[in-house]
Amino acid sequence: QVQLVQSGAEVKKPGASVKLSCKTSGYSFTTFYMHWVRQAPGQGLEWMGIINPSGGATTYAQELQGRDTVTTDTSTSTVYMELNNLRSEDTAFYYCARAYYYDMIDWGQGTLVTVSS
Amino acid sequence: NFMLTQPHSVSESPGKTVTISCTRSSGSIANNYVQWYQQRPGSSPITVIYEDNQRPSGVPDRFSGSIDRSSNSASLTISGLKSEDEADYYCHSYDSRRAVFGGGTKLTVL
Numbered sequence: 001q002v003q004l005v006q007s008g009a010e011v012k013k014p015g016a017s018v019k020l021s022c023k024t025s026g027y028s029f030t031t032f033y034m035h036w037v038r039q040a041p042g043q044g045l046e047w048m049g050i051i052n053p054s055g056g057a058t059t060y061a062q063e064l065q066g067r068d069t070v071t072t073d074t075s076t077s078t079v080y081m082e083l084n085n086l087r088s089e090d091t092a093f094y095y096c097a098r099a100y101y102y103d104m105i106d107w108g109q110g111t112l113v114t115v116s117s
Numbered sequence: 118n119f120m121l122t123q124p125h126s127v128s129e130s131p132g133k134t135v136t137i138s139c140t141r142s143s144g145s146i147a148n149n150y151v152q153w154y155q156q157r158p159g160s161s162p163i164t165v166i167y168e169d170n171q172r173p174s175g176v177p178d179r180f181s182g183s184i185d186r187s188s189n190s191a192s193l194t195i196s197g198l199k200s201e202d203e204a205d206y207y208c209h210s211y212d213s214r215r216a217v218f219g220g221g222t223k224l225t226v227l
Contacts, residue, residue: 035216045154045162047216061215095161100168102211103150103152103168104209107154107161109161110161
């Protein structure tokens, strides 16, 4: 069955970077898009970006001001999301989600990133 | 840029039917697919409706989705409510370059 397994929780200081992973299995990696979505404590869902694993084309949310980068490793069927210049407001759960295009169908278990001095 | 507006909360009794609306502020609701996600406390979201009205395998047919061009909105309907349906529900759509989530609706099953 389809599985999206995300990396473990992270604690970072303001200004640092974090790189999260989402290891996939159970389907053809390059035939589905992958999104990253985050959720601050007690808040709603916020879209961060999308990657097409076939070719690597990406689109990002303007609100992140170019601080995030999504990449893939097709040899391990893994998607990565790096977020730079972390701020306290980046404290959130981060989810990867498999999609036909913009319609997300399967979600990872989430990774908690805490940004604190 | 468009927004998706949902009611903050809805409540209904077990066995009843509830409908959650999602109104698109600009651009036609029919131009891009609408998805609905369920999120129980402490859990990651799961998809209950994709492409306006499609159910992923494993989602009971008590869940249905629709769009209404006249009101430029989408709806999620849950029939035969069960206590396990109590959760936050988010609608989601997109335009050419970005995805947008509604603010979420808290469903309470009384």
